[in-house]
Amino acid sequence: MIGTSIAFHLSERGYRDVTVIERGLAGEGATAYATGGIRQQFSSRVNIELVRRSLPFWLDFAGRTGLPLDFRQHGYLFLISDPAMLAAFEANARLQRSLGVEVEVLDPHQAAELFPGIRTDDLAGATYTAGDGSASPSDAVAGYLGGARRQGVELRQRTEFLGLLTDAGGAVRGARTSAGDIEAELVVMAAGPQARGVGRLCGVDIPVSPHPRQAFATTPLDGLHGDLPLVVDLATGAYVHPEPAGTAIVGGNDRDAPSSDVATVDWSRVDSLAAALSHRFPALDGLEIVRGWAGLREMTADDHAIVGPVHEFPGLWVAAGFSGHGFMQSPAVGAALAQWWLEGAPPLDLTPLRPSRFADHLTPELETAVF
Template sequence: MRRETLNGGRVVVVGGGVIGTSIAFHLGERGYRDITVLERGLPGEGTTADATGGIRQQFSTRVNIELARRSLPFWRHFEERTGAPMDFRQHGYLFLISDPDTLDVFERNAELQRSLGVDVQVLDPQQAADVHPGVRTDDLLGATYSAEDGSASPADAVAGYLRGAAGRGVEVRRNTEFLGLVTDAEGAVRAVRTSAGTLDAELVVLAAGPQVRDVGRLCGVDIPVDPHPRQAFATAPLPELHGGLPLAVDMASGAYVHPEAAGTAIIGGNDRDAPSSDRAAVDWSRVESLAAALTHRFPRLEGLEVTRGWAGLREMTADDHAIVGPVDEVPGLWVAAGFSGHGFMQSPAVGEALAEWWLTGAPPLDLSALRLSRFADQSLELETAVF
């Protein structure tokens, strides 16, 4: 992995969502003082605003597990670190499995997760029903469950990162478009062009979420990240729902139910097959099949009422892993994007890792699996714990 440390010049973060603001916060927290965040609109109003806030460690690959596990302490101590409040509810994640092959995969995943320090259990159907009362078990083979997993507000996360960053001198330029790079004779970054003028820069990191491919083209680089619309729906209160229940995913359908404290829930997960698009719109035709999938697995949700729906864009890669690291062809240009729905939950560890990498020459964990060049090399490892 390439060694690259900062020499005191300006770091420009392109994108003011949860990844970009985390990077700025963590670099500023370590004493670096020349940091500018460019946001074409307002921080946190893009993909982050539409995220549902899940935080889990149950992944199938080492790098995804480690990023999530390393982020957990930050979520627990968010206010101490940033000075802003955060309601991180550790209600747990429960994956419900009715297919033998899927169960085999999730059992192997759990072994890897435990080897990396994650407290995860493989449950039989009755144990799954004990964790989430009312689950249909007659066609269930098993489940995996981690009580440490949970959820929080992505909007609060951005607000906290910004508050902590502002106290350390980070500059945020709102309503400012990134227009491209200024490079020297060797092709290395020297400045950025913006709608408000040119800024000198030693290092530029593209954290532009679903728009990162377009932003990369402005730099002469193809970043293989495609936007995919995903949607979620809110329900009216039901007596069977309460905030102590885990976020539960029926892996057969991909449908999930995310109970909230008020007895309502966020539901979704049956639209992973939606084609790539840069436009997100609620597809109300999916509500009927979603409700059917949920009431099959959770019969007590029969009669659930959807009160509203919303849609956002997920920044997806071919292997459901992010791209984090340098662009080898353009010295000084980096990418932190393509998180495939996992950016919010992994943002603390990503910000920490990049800050350490730039200041010491190496990240605190092996990020080689997230290198941009893996797509050209065709050395992809698929993340299987997705829905």
């Protein structure tokens, strides 16, 4: 997702001497298992800004890339039981509004009007953004690549990255691959959950850990429809993502899953997910799971991406570790890096995402609006 966005935005600005290296087929990795949420409700300025700046692109995706994308603005609704958490989300909402995000703080009854049938007696409140929504990650990759390749960007699939080509001083002069060397003045590691392993091939440590994340598709149920918001019960992390056909995607109780390179469905968690859903959404008791799948999220210790230059190797950059937010932030990330390289500075402050922040012995800002 990130690599193809970078390639697209470079080509859109007229810089087309770009090669995308993919060890398999484009879009078949973590992207293929993402659920496609797009939300602006975050606690940190940079995470809010990256999605806010991405929204116009998602809305005009076909006009920009030439290929369709169905961005459904069904809204995001966060349900909050803990008064302290509600106070934190109210503070988040003030920051979000200051950055141009239209967010509402609701009482429990107002939340139930948006998603009928939720249990409200133990809710403290809710927050809601009507302009947020979801889209297909696979279609997004196809659009990024289609637009970039029409402009002359090269895609090398089934090509494995083997290491850097450097000069005597350590500066990057290209990449070694299973299909031969590629000369380049700049190499970007956008390897998602595999970022740490790719970093080792370059001689640097990229503190990104892969974590399995699972989701489940359900049968149709009366009352479910695609205009309902994606709703998250923050007490448990359980979410319901209604689909146009009256079905839903559910999940969200596996944030504590240990790091692993293998993404498999942990069916032992289904009972606890069902209990969480039954408690908060009693009207959905008739839902039945028809299939489950799992992918890998690329997590960092502060739930922020790692974006910027690797100073040990001039010409080496990283754009990884998006902690589950890479799809929604990808337009702004691609645009920011393209501007940074071609004009000398990004359009927003990306300092909080600098690769060196974990080695600077400073306490990084934590993203707290996560589930």
